[in-house]
Amino acid sequence: MREATGSHRVLTLSEAASFLRVSPKTLGDLARRRKVPGKKIGREWRFSQASLERWLSNGETADDGASTGQERSGLPSNATETKVQYELFPNAFGFRDTAFTENRDQTMHRWVPWIAGYSASFVDDVLRRICRRRKATILDPFAGVGTTLVEAMKRGHDAIGFEINPYAALACRSKIRVQQYDLVLLSTCIERFRGHCQRRGSRRSTAKSTPPKLFVSRVPFFSPDVERQVLVALDFIRAEKVDWIRDLLCVAFGSVMVSFSNYSYEPSLGTREAAGKGTIENADVFGTILLKLEQIREDVEKFQRLLLELPASPSGTVHLSSFFRAGEYIAEGSVDLLITSPPYLNNYHYIRNTRPQLFWLELVNAPAELKSIEQENFGQFWQTVRTSPPIELQPKIQGMMEAIDLLRSKNVGKGAYGGPGWANYATTYFNDCDRFCRVARQVLKPGGSAVVVIGNNILQGIEFPTDVWFAEIASQHGFETVEMHEVRKKRTGTSIVNSSVRVGTVEKKVRLHETAVELRRL
Numbered sequence: 064m065r066e067a068t069g070s071h072r073v074l075t076l077s078e079a080a081s082f083l084r085v086s087p088k089t090l091g092d093l094a095r096r097r098k099v100p101g102k103k104i105g106r107e108w109r110f111s112q113a114s115l116e117r118w119l120s121n122g123e124t125a126d127d128g129a130s131t132g133q134e135r136s137g138l139p140s141n142a143t144e145t146k147v148q149y150e151l152f153p154n155a156f157g158f159r160d161t162a163f164t165e166n167r168d169q170t171m172h173r174w175v176p177w178i179a180g181y182s183a184s185f186v187d188d189v190l191r192r193i194c195r196r197r198k199a200t201i202l203d204p205f206a207g208v209g210t211t212l213v214e215a216m217k218r219g220h221d222a223i224g225f226e227i228n229p230y231a232a233l234a235c236r237s238k239i240r241v242q243q244y245d246l247v248l249l250s251t252c253i254e255r256f257r258g259h260c261q262r263r264g265s266r267r268s269t270a271k272s273t274p275p276k277l278f279v280s281r282v283p284f285f286s287p288d289v290e291r292q293v294l295v296a297l298d299f300i301r302a303e304k305v306d307w308i309r310d311l312l313c314v315a316f317g318s319v320m321v322s323f324s325n326y327s328y329e330p331s332l333g334t335r336e337a338a339g340k341g342t343i344e345n346a347d348v349f350g351t352i353l354l355k356l357e358q359i360r361e362d363v364e365k366f367q368r369l370l371l372e373l374p375a376s377p378s379g380t381v382h383l384s385s386f387f388r389a390g391e392y393i394a395e396g397s398v399d400l401l402i403t404s405p406p407y408l409n410n411y412h413y414i415r416n417t418r419p420q421l422f423w424l425e426l427v428n429a430p431a432e433l434k435s436i437e438q439e440n441f442g443q444f445w446q447t448v449r450t451s452p453p454i455e456l457q458p459k460i461q462g463m464m465e466a467i468d469l470l471r472s473k474n475v476g477k478g479a480y481g482g483p484g485w486a487n488y489a490t491t492y493f494n495d496c497d498r499f500c501r502v503a504r505q506v507l508k509p510g511g512s513a514v515v516v517i518g519n520n521i522l523q524g525i526e527f528p529t530d531v532w533f534a535e536i537a538s539q540h541g542f543e544t545v546e547m548h549e550v551r552k553k554r555t556g557t558s559i560v561n562s563s564v565r566v567g568t569v570e571k572k573v574r575l576h577e578t579a580v581e582l583r584r585l
Contacts, residue, residue, distance in 0.1 A: 072112045079110040083119075170362045171241075174355075175208045175234045175318045178330055179413045181404050181516055185550065185579075186214040189402050189514050193581075194220065198375060199399035202506065204386035204499070205441065209235035211402045216377040217369060223393060224381040227439045229426040230317060230417045232383045237310045239379030241366045244307060249363065252308050253356045256299055260349035263295045270294035272301060277429050278422035282334050282342075284324050292348035293320070297423075315355040317420040323348055324419065332416045385439045389502050398506045404516035405499065408492050408529050410445045441499070442492035449484030456490045458497045458536045466525055467493075473523040485522045496533055500540040504584055513542070513582040516550065521573055530578035542582040551577035 076094075079101070080087040091108065094101040100114040167173055172183050194201070199220045203211035206224025208231050215222040216239060224239075226232040263270075272294040278284070285293055300316060303309040321327065323346035329338045336342065370376065382392050406413070414436050421427045427436075437447055448454065456467060467489055473482030503513055517530045534544045552574070 074110045074112055074115075076108040076110075079108075079112075079115060082112065082115065170365050171213045171238055172210060174238065174314060174359060174362070175231075176328075177208045177231070178328060178416075179404075179406070179411065180207045180210055183210055183214050185516075186211050186402055189579075190214060190218055190220070190400075193512050193514065194218075194400050196399060198377070200397060202393075202398045202401045203403045204389070204401065204503070205403050205405050206235050206381050207231050209238045209381070212239050212379050212381065213366075215402075216379050217366075219373040219375060219377050221377050222379045223398070224379075225384055225386040225389065225392075226381055227383070227385055227436055228414060228417060228421075229383060229436075230420040230424065232381055233310060233424075233426065234314050234317070235381045237307070237314050239381060240307060241363050242370055242376065244311075244363055244367070246360070246364055246367070248305065249308060249311070249360050252303070252305075252312075253353070253360060256296075256312070256356065257353060259299045260296070260353070263298070264292070264349060266291070268295060270298050272297040275422040275425070275428070278418070280326070280419075282325055282336065284326060284419060286325065286342060286344045288345050289323050289343060289348060292346075293423075296348060296352055311359055312356070313424050315352055315359055317424055319351050319355050320419060320423065322346075323351060326419070328416065331411070332418070386441075387498055387502055389506050393506055395505050396508050399508060399511055401503055401507060401511070401513040401515075403514075405441045405496075407518050408442070408489060408520040408522070408527055409518075410488065412444060412446075414440065442488070442495045445484060445488040448487040448491050449479035451487055453483070454487050454490040454494070457494045458532075458539065460532055460535050462528075463493060463532050466527060470523055470525055473525070482523050489522060489527065493532065493536070496536050497540075500537045500542065504540050504542065507584040509584060511584045512545070513537075513580075513584070515580045515582070516577055517580060518551075518577040519573070519575060521575075526573045530580055534580050534582070537580070537582050541585050543585055545581040545583050548579040548581060549576055550579045 074082060076091055077087050080090040083090060090099065093099045094103075094108055094110075099110075100118050101108050101110045103109075167176065169183055190201070197219065201211065201215035201220045201222050203222070203224045206212060206226040209224065212222035212224050212235060222239065224235055226235055262268075266288070268291075270291065274290065274294070283290075296316060300309060300312040303312060321332070323343055325335050325342045326332055327335050327338055327340065384392065414433060418433070421433070427433060437444055453471070456464060467486050470482050470489060471486035473485075475481055475483060478484070507513065515533065517533050519529050520527050530547065534547065538544060
């Protein structure tokens, strides 16, 4: 029997996935949902290359013409085809999922887990689709651990970030300065750290470092044997004389420290006991830090090679400051593209969630320093404004004003814990959206673009369509809304949705989603 050739070939799942340039898992999922033409023979999928080619070019239906897209979905066949192709090739049609979990295995981005971040692939899509210049200036007003800045520099663009959290800013700064690092020095340092751990790893060894005096936790943050190892590791980190190496050591330690503590992120920082897990009495602290350091060294080498291949060396800068003071750092009309995601209207306290790193790395020394950072946070927090007198709403948007008035009337008997406290929080948040758009317009060039990822939220049972209202606020400051990209159709939010304080009784079903609001400065 002669083997089929060319377009008449019958392909296995992996061969068809390779032909379509997607993963076998993605193709298998779409085939099971009858969105791609294929046949299941026993337990194996088989695909006709000719059918796949016709499907790609002409909109052939998933079951080889047995039914039309219009019959199945009510859509014209070309609309069905576009929808399915978007699932296979999202980069050609819009922006990919923003979930930060994708970054866990990616070079540079895997250094620090950051729940408030977004995916590198999303930033890459924005840069590909919007940034036409060979070398542009890219800005992230809420830089976090540097996803936007790293992706911009990979493409040869100059990158600027603002970040008020000292730990996040440290991680971001450590990534964007990679061009300056000496790999030999870094490798030597890792070996010195390995030797230090071997010499000082004995239980009889006494550390010079001590736990931060003003760091308080409900249960001991580290068990005794774990804490001894932590302090021995900190002895080495604090004695390092080279600034950038000490920064990388701090990033490595900070990124893994919660993993061997008696706390966990689920999703906010809380005790392992509260999450139904046991305490960690012992752990390989030294081995965990060394593994992260090896990962960082490998990524530094890869990123340096990548940057050397660029026509011109890109610059990267992160300012440990609020974006509202951007005028002190960057020139008016100097930014080509802004990509960011501000804190959501969900009171997720990412400053308190980094308290361990801030205190143990000596980035703050007292709770008062945390308070000043909280007051600089976009929207501040419910805890900081709940007892204030009623705050006046600055943006005059009808639906927003009505929603806040309704919120203020909810659960009044609970005082700051009821509607009045949450109304102050919502008002402060939208006032900061107003300030953000004003400053963004100042720093963007005429015709410059901004892509802002933001999600809707629920407070005391009332839905706040934050993405829609943000676009309306932007229009009041000289922005045109180009498109509203729904980048996540469903986002997790059980800590918010199931909270009676924040939600109360939800009167109708609400789907939490994320939107990338694409704007153009007029």
